[in-house]
Amino acid sequence: MDIFIQVVYFVAAILFILGLKKMSSPVTATGGIVWAGIGMVAASLVAFFEPGVFANSTNVILIVVAIAVGSGIAYTTAKRVQMTDMPQMIAIYNGMGGGAAAAIAGVELVKMAGGHHAIGGTTQVLAVLGALIGAVSFSGSAIAFAKLQGLMNKTIRLPMHMVLNLGLFVLTLIAGTIIGFSDDVSIQLVLVFFVLALVFGVLFTTPIGGADMPVVISLFNAFTGLAVAFEGFVLGNAAMIIAGTVVGSAGTLLTQLMAKAMNRPITNILFASFGSDSGEAAEEDIEGSMKEVQGTDAAIMMAYAEKVVIIPGYGMAVAQAQHKVSELTKLLEARGVTVKFAIHPVAGRMPGHMNVLLAEAGIDYDKILDLDEINPEFPTVDVALVIGANDVVNPVARTNPDSPIYGMPILDADMAKNCIVIKRGRGAGFSGIENHLFYADNTRMLYGDAQKAVGELISGIKTLQ
Amino acid sequence: MIEIGGFAALYIFMLSAFTGYEVISRVPVILHTPMMSGSNFIHGIVLVGAIVVMGSAETVLEQVIGFIAVALASGNAVGGYVATVRMLDMFTPKENNKGKA
Numbered sequence: 361m362d363i364f365i366q367v368v369y370f371v372a373a374i375l376f377i378l379g380l381k382k383m384s385s386p387v388t389a390t391g392g393i394v395w396a397g398i399g400m401v402a403a404s405l406v407a408f409f410e411p412g413v414f415a416n417s418t419n420v421i422l423i424v425v426a427i428a429v430g431s432g433i434a435y436t437t438a439k440r441v442q443m444t445d446m447p448q449m450i451a452i453y454n455g456m457g458g459g460a461a462a463a464i465a466g467v468e469l470v471k472m473a474g475g476h477h478a479i480g481g482t483t484q485v486l487a488v489l490g491a492l493i494g495a496v497s498f499s500g501s502a503i504a505f506a507k508l509q510g511l512m513n514k515t516i517r518l519p520m521h522m523v524l525n526l527g528l529f530v531l532t533l534i535a536g537t538i539i540g541f542s543d544d545v546s547i548q549l550v551l552v553f554f555v556l557a558l559v560f561g562v563l564f565t566t567p568i569g570g571a572d573m574p575v576v577i578s579l580f581n582a583f584t585g586l587a588v589a590f591e592g593f594v595l596g597n598a599a600m601i602i603a604g605t606v607v608g609s610a611g612t613l614l615t616q617l618m619a620k621a622m623n624r625p626i627t628n629i630l631f632a633s634f635g636s637d638s639g640e641a642a643e644e645d646i647e648g649s650m651k652e653v654q655g656t657d658a659a660i661m662m663a664y665a666e667k668v669v670i671i672p673g674y675g676m677a678v679a680q681a682q683h684k685v686s687e688l689t690k691l692l693e694a695r696g697v698t699v700k701f702a703i704h705p706v707a708g709r710m711p712g713h714m715n716v717l718l719a720e721a722g723i724d725y726d727k728i729l730d731l732d733e734i735n736p737e738f739p740t741v742d743v744a745l746v747i748g749a750n751d752v753v754n755p756v757a758r759t760n761p762d763s764p765i766y767g768m769p770i771l772d773a774d775m776a777k778n779c780i781v782i783k784r785g786r787g788a789g790f791s792g793i794e795n796h797l798f799y800a801d802n803t804r805m806l807y808g809d810a811q812k813a814v815g816e817l818i819s820g821i822k823t824l825q
Numbered sequence: 826m827i828e829i830g831g832f833a834a835l836y837i838f839m840l841s842a843f844t845g846y847e848v849i850s851r852v853p854v855i856l857h858t859p860m861m862s863g864s865n866f867i868h869g870i871v872l873v874g875a876i877v878v879m880g881s882a883e884t885v886l887e888q889v890i891g892f893i894a895v896a897l898a899s900g901n902a903v904g905g906y907v908a909t910v911r912m913l914d915m916f917t918p919k920e921n922n923k924g925k926a
Binding site for chain 1: 842871872880892893900
C-alpha cells in the first residue's frame, strides 16, 4: 500500500507542474487546471490510506465532516462571487491554505508539548518556520480580504507602527526559536507563539494601501506555498514539498513582476506607504481646469472618430460596466470605428483583472493590447476613453521627477487627439496624486458611475442612427 | 511517509524552486490573475498533510486543531479550483462563452 500511496503522490506532483505549465497559455489553460485538479483529488484520496489514519474511526468521520464543511462553504462562495470580487476571494482561499499549514504545525507542536516526543533537529525548526509563515499568511490574507471587500476602508497606522512591527516580529522569532530548538515545550508558549504570529500578520498588512493589495496577496500566496513545503518536510510528504515550493517560487516571481509593473521595489510597497505623505506635494503647477462634457456630446465625438482606444480601470470593475462597454464597442464597430482596448499591467486590482472582465463581457482578446503594443499608436488615436482609471494614465509619471509615481510606465492617453475621462468625482486617485491629464486642453470629463456614463454614451450613439 | 534525508530534501527544494520560476516566467500578462489563482489552488495540497495529521490526532485539542486544518485546507483547494475554472472559462473560444455572468 505504501508504494501505491507514494506513486500517486509522485504522479500528482507531475500533474501539478504540467498543469501549471499548461496554464501559462490561454489555449491550454483550462486543461491545465483540470490536470492539477485530478492530481489533487487522487492525492487527497490516497491520504486516507496513510498509516494510522484509518486506525481511529472518529478521526475519519471528523475528516470527512471537515472536508464537507470547508469545501461546501468554499464551493458556494466561489460559485456565487462576482468576477469583480475575485481578487479578495483568492486572498481568502490563500489565507485558508496558510492557516491549514499553521494548524498542521500546531497539531505537531501540541503533540510535542503533550510529552510525546520531540520531532528533533531541522524538522522541528522547519515545523515552527512553516507555522510562522502560514499564520502570517492567514491573518494577513484575512486583512487583505477585508480591505478589498470594503469591510475595512481605513488604512490603520498606529504610532511607531514600524517599530511595533519589528518588536513583534522579534518577539515571535524568539518564541519560535525556543520552541524550535527545545526538547520540552510548554503548550502555553506554543499558544503565545501562534497569537504573536497572527497579530504580526494583521499589523503587517493594515498599513498597506488598497492599491497595493494585489502585490501583497501574491506575496502571501508565495508565503503559503513555502509554509506548505515546510510542513511537507515535517510529514515526509514529497508531493507537499514539491507543490509548495513550486508555488513559493512562482508566487515570488509573480510578486516581482507586479511590483515591477508599478515601478516600485517590493520593500517600498511593504514598508513605506505612499499617498499619505506625498499626496499634498503634487498640488502645485497644474495648468488649465477640468472641463466637463455631457454624455451626448461625448457620444458624438466617439461615433465620428476613426479610432477609439478604451482604457479601463478599477472604476469599470466597481461599476460592473464591462457588459455596457462591450455593447458600446459593438455599436461603434457597427459604425466602422476601430476600437481597441489598452490595458495597463496594474489596472484594476490584479494583473490581468481587466482582461478577465473584458473576456467575461465577450470582447475578443486580439483587440486587447498591453502597454508596449498600444503606446506608439496613441498619436493616431482620435478618442481615448478612460473608464475609471487614474494613476495609470497620469502623465506626471513621465514629466515630474518629484512625483511618487515618476518613472512608472503609463498609458500615453494624453497623446491622443481627444481624451474622455469617465470618473465618479473630482477626487484624486488611489495614490492621492493629482492627475494632470484631467486638466489637459484635449481632455473632457464625463462625471458619473461608469455603468451610467457608458449607458449615456450608448444611448447617445443610438440616437445618431 | 517516506524518509527524506536532509540533502535530498534540499535538492527537491532547489529543483522545485527553479521549476516554479521557469513555468511562470513565460506567462502572458493576461493570464497573471488566473495563474495566481491556479497556483493558489495547487498549494491546496496542504489538504493531504491535514488529513494525515488529523488521522493521527489523539487528544481532543489535537482533534480540534486537526479539524480546523482539514476544513481550511479543503476550502483552499475547492475555492481555488472553482475560482480558477471560472476565470479560465472566459478565455475559452467565444462561441461557448456568451451570456455568462
